[in-house]
Amino acid sequence: MGGATTWLNSPPISAADLRGNVVLINFWTYTCINWLRSLPYVRAWAEKYRDHGVVVIGVHTPEFSFEHDLENVSRAARDLRVSYPIAIDNDYVIWRAFYNHYWPALYFVDAQGRIRHHHFGEGAYEQSEIILQHLLAEAGIGGIGDELVSVDAQGVEAAADWGDLKSPENYLGHARTEHFASPGGAALGTRRVYAAPARLSLNRWALSGDWTGEREAIVLNTANGRIASCFHSRDVHLVMGPPARGTPVRFRVFLDGQAPGAAHGIDVDEQGNGMVTESRLYQLIRQPKPIADRQFEIEFLDVGVRAFAFTFG
Incomplete structure (x- = not known):
């Protein structure tokens, strides 16, 4: 696996080391909600087939700048119980070698080193596991049976409520944001005091308070700034981080x-209180049915928070 800048959970693994094994390569980045919801299956496959000739390798290719930080990735891997080998692909060398464009992406490699199948995004879990079993059978590895894993996904790893999901992912940095509704629009790369409309239409978002819009994120300059969004989904997640390690934001x-x-989501109590302690995805809302258009707001009581992207589920 040439091109990795370093490895976690394993010494460096080469193509020669993998010869004779069925290999499952999983491209991921730790704040991606789509990858998080697929993780219970990849984790279960790694455990079930580890002693039957399957090597699962997670290729961590970062989306946001803070995901280049090895300490952040190491912490996320521990917190999310990713114990299989991780190739750190900070320079996108492995990503480009596979001509990959997606998180998550699965590549199924047979015992002769040939890519036999791929799957992009969530879903197709039964089909994916059947392919693993087929490649093991081809390699002459038996005694596994055809039973498939069963997972009990909780928290951010739980499958989306697809039937009620009418809000798409939206980035907050000026490079990729859409549907911004504060009067006057966004001031790109400069500090500005914003106001939010009293109500927002579906999938519009707005700021109030003193913010600076950067390419990747929006940054709060004074306490009590707010982000508002009108959404239609069971879950609301926000990727965000503190101004520095050890400087939490309430x-x-x-x-x-x-x-x-x-x-309330898992990162918030019933009163709505929470704290940004590290750069990651936070689950803020998980609402019971019935699902309808709702207005979400988050108020930051301390300065310096960096907010990157909304995702829903």
Whole structure:
């Protein structure tokens, strides 16, 4: 696996080391909600087939700048129980070698080193595991049976509520953001005081308070700034980080102007209180049915937060 800048959970692995094994290569980046929801299956396959000739390799290719930080990736791997070998692909060498464009992406390699199948995005878990079993059988490795793994995905790893999902991912940095609704539009690369409309239409978002819009993120300059979004989904996630390690940022979450109560996510209590302690994806809302258009707001009680992207589920 040439091109990795370093490895986690393993010494460097070469193509020669993998000869004779079935290999599952999983491209990921640790804040990607689509990868997080596929992780329970990859984790289960790695455990089930580890002693039957399957090597799972996670290729961590970063999306955001903070995902280049090895300490951040190491912490995420520990927290998310990613114990299989991880190739750190900070320079996108492996990504380009596979002509890959997706997180997550699975590549299935047979015992002769040939890519036999691939899958991009979530889903097709039964089909993927059957392919692993087929490649093992081709390699003469038996005694596994055809039973498939069963997972109990919790928290951010739980499958999306696809039937009620009407809000797409949206980046907040000026390079890729859409549907910004604060009066006057976004001031790119400069500091500005924003105001938010009283109500937003579906999938529009807005700022209030003193913010600077950067390419990847928006950065809060004074306390009590807010981000608002009108969404239609079970879950609301926000990728965000503190101004520096060891400098947490307190926040409060509101749903239609009230504390979220039973609709709070795992990173928020019923009163809507939470804290940004590290750069990662935070689950802020997980609401019970019925799902309708709702207005989400998050108020930051301390300065310096960096907010990168909304995802929904």
